[in-house]
Amino acid sequence: MKKLNSTVCKVLVCAALVATGGLCLGLPPAFSSQEDITHVRSEALKPHTRPAALFRHDEHNEKAGIDDCATCHHGKDKDGKRDMADMTAGTDCVECHAVSPVKGQTALRRAFHLQCMGCHQERKQGPLHCTGCHTNG
Amino acid sequence: MQTFYTIAVGPLAWFAWAVFLVGSAWRIFSMASLAKNKEMAAVAYFDTAYGMRSIARWMTPFATLGWQKNPVLTFATFAFHISFILLALFAQGHAILWEYAFGMRVWALPPQVASALTIIATLSCAYFLVRRLSNSTVRFVSTPGDWLALGLATLPFITALLVRQSVGDPLLMTLLHVLSGEAVLVAIPFTRLSHALFVPFTRAYMGSEFGAVRHCPDW
Numbered sequence: 001m002k003k004l005n006s007t008v009c010k011v012l013v014c015a016a017l018v019a020t021g022g023l024c025l026g027l028p029p030a031f032s033s034q035e036d037i038t039h040v041r042s043e044a045l046k047p048h049t050r051p052a053a054l055f056r057h058d059e060h061n062e063k064a065g066i067d068d069c070a071t072c073h074h075g076k077d078k079d080g081k082r083d084m085a086d087m088t089a090g091t092d093c094v095e096c097h098a099v100s101p102v103k104g105q106t107a108l109r110r111a112f113h114l115q116c117m118g119c120h121q122e123r124k125q126g127p128l129h130c131t132g133c134h135t136n137g
Numbered sequence: 138m139q140t141f142y143t144i145a146v147g148p149l150a151w152f153a154w155a156v157f158l159v160g161s162a163w164r165i166f167s168m169a170s171l172a173k174n175k176e177m178a179a180v181a182y183f184d185t186a187y188g189m190r191s192i193a194r195w196m197t198p199f200a201t202l203g204w205q206k207n208p209v210l211t212f213a214t215f216a217f218h219i220s221f222i223l224l225a226l227f228a229q230g231h232a233i234l235w236e237y238a239f240g241m242r243v244w245a246l247p248p249q250v251a252s253a254l255t256i257i258a259t260l261s262c263a264y265f266l267v268r269r270l271s272n273s274t275v276r277f278v279s280t281p282g283d284w285l286a287l288g289l290a291t292l293p294f295i296t297a298l299l300v301r302q303s304v305g306d307p308l309l310m311t312l313l314h315v316l317s318g319e320a321v322l323v324a325i326p327f328t329r330l331s332h333a334l335f336v337p338f339t340r341a342y343m344g345s346e347f348g349a350v351r352h353c354p355d356w
Contacts, residue, residue: 049248113237128142129311130230
């Protein structure tokens with residue numbers, strides 16, 4: 001029994017270390033399987049009137065040279081302003097960006113468009129027209 | 138092309154809106170000054186109530202003898218103008234742009250309704266074209282400016298249809314749609330499209346003269 005307890009403890013300690021290490025490295029939780037993400041699709045924005053924006057997570061970020069998750073998964077500071085140092089991967093965007101926002105918030109759909117189109121505009125790369133992202137692909 | 142598109146939806150869009158707003162204000166102001174200098178009698182008899190009565194009457198389909206005379210033209214005229222205004226302000230892509238640029242939450246037309254209105258507007262333009270070509274009276278009074286105005290007004294609808302139906306390169310078609318919309322904005326103050334600015338005044342003048350001077354309806 002004592003040996004069994006010791007084994008369980010070792011497994012738990014290892015799991016905790018792996019989880020903590022992952023969090024420290026800024027990795028998203030293992031269950032999100034980001035390589036499976038092919039579209040930006042928000043359930044909160046239903047009913048959808050356009051095809052979901054095509055977005056192959058890993059392929060896009062490799063091409064765009066985005067290493068820092070907070071580039072997109074940003075947080076907010078105490079004044080409610082965008083904080084690029086605060087990484088929020090794993091948090092649903094709608095938790096901070098309501099579909100019908102209160103004062104000072106950016107609406108969810110606008111936040112998505114600002115995030116994607118804003119970056120494309122800044123870098124002069126990536127689509128800016130509707131069907132460039134909202135395509136049946 | 139991506140760079141050109143960025144310019145078209147950025148600086149060029151601001152330029153087009155500035156020309157439209159400043160140009161329209163200048164055209165209305167200069168026309169008002171001209172009326173005061175040359176047509177003071179018309180200005181003196183200007184009557185808001187009779188003017189509004191005439192505008193309301195002529196904004197109602199088939200409520201005037203003029204509208205009753207040619208029902209197809211009346212239908213096309215109302216269908217085109219209603220579609221134009223609704224689509225310009227409330228097409229889904231436009232509503233997204235209002236939201237993206239200014240954070241304005243604008244109601245958007247359901248996509249199927251927008252597509253139907255685009256087709257109706259395009260068919261109305263086709264009717265205007267055929268009428269201008271086939272009706273000798275209309276053809277006789279048509280100037281190059283009229284053809285230009287009709288062409289400019291039609292282009293945003295044709296390009297919108299091409300984008301919607303995925304005809305051709307999507308970026309090129311969207312670029313052409315944006316450019317045609319901006320061309321309309323710039324052209325409104327300086328071409329026959331200026332009727333958009335002047336029609337309330339010309340209609341109100343007719344209403345005033347018929348109501349306050351001749352004491353008879355102008356419909």
